[in-house]
Amino acid sequence: MKPNYLTILITTLCIFFNACHNSNTAPQLQLADSLIDKRADSALCILEKLSIEEISNKSAKAMYALLLTEALDKNFKSHRNDSLILIAVDYYKDNSNNKLKTKAYYYLGRVYQDNKEYIKATEAYLTALKTASPNQAPILQIYNNLALCYESQEFYLPAIKTYKESYATAEKMQDKYGILHATRGLGNVYAIQDEEEKALSYYQKALSIAQSIKDSLWENAIFCDIAKVYDDQGLYIEAKKQIDLALRYAPSNINLSPTYFWKGSILYNLEETDSAIHYLSRASTKANIYTKASIYQTLYEINKENKNYEQAILYNDTALTCYDSIQKIIHHTEINNLIKKHSIYIYIKKK
Structure with a gap:
């Protein structure tokens, strides 16, 4: 088996950064940034060796907060609270760099969404959309997560509208995975509302896309979706x-x-x-x-x-x-859920 030299290099750098308490964090942040899209686990390794308390430069601190939140998200680690990402949001909200501003608000939304604070997540995603580039992939992530937030609050019409906007944008970008996400999302919303024929129509479209790109994980998920609809219809x-x-x-x-x-x-x-x-x-x-x-x-x-x-x-x-x-799980979250439901009611009243 050939040695993976990139893995060896990254591991060596992680050990080096852990041992060397150098106040100049710029090289580490640059390396983490270069790895985060394709090697998110390695980026997280580097970032976790740093401490935000040791970073005095405001720009570097904001970049660290943003990169660490992104790395945690891409490694499917749960976000405990918003204290870290708010450092990035507070720095980039008045910044001329729209790309970083958009990313900061997007990950603020992800943190709130993870914690089922859907009102706050919705507001963060809507803010991110204002500065998002119409021709870059992050806009599709914003649309799809915004639609999921609407869906979680049972706002089905806004969810459908948002998925359709995501679909149209993905088509312009010729992004097959973007089209796939939006199409399956539409199927899910219609299935929840017991509109089985519409749900099946979108699931079949999504399945065709998944088969065209030979993605077995998506094929498995969509076949399950279709099976559930037929089961609900009594077509066993x-x-x-x-x-x-x-x-x-x-x-x-x-x-x-x-x-x-x-x-x-x-x-x-x-x-x-x-x-x-x-x-x-x-x-x-x-x-x-x-x-x-x-x-x-x-x-x-x-x-x-x-x-x-x-x-x-x-x-x-x-x-x-x-x-x-x-029941014990429900008991521990009952008060928070009541507060969130009240917030949703207030949100509806404002519309």
């Missing part, structure tokens, strides 16, 4: 065909618990109980607490119908344990 045989395709096209390195759960549910609806139990059991191994509750509830129903009462009681007890855990 067609739903089974689609979920089988989702499994066929699934990449080897992804968590298949959600796909197994949907296949198990569809098989249960088809009264293929043995197969349903098999897939639901497979789904339970890596499922989150919410999916586990649904899995064990379904397994309870199956065993009760089959008069396997002892097994049914065990599954029911496990489901109740999951529901108790969910």
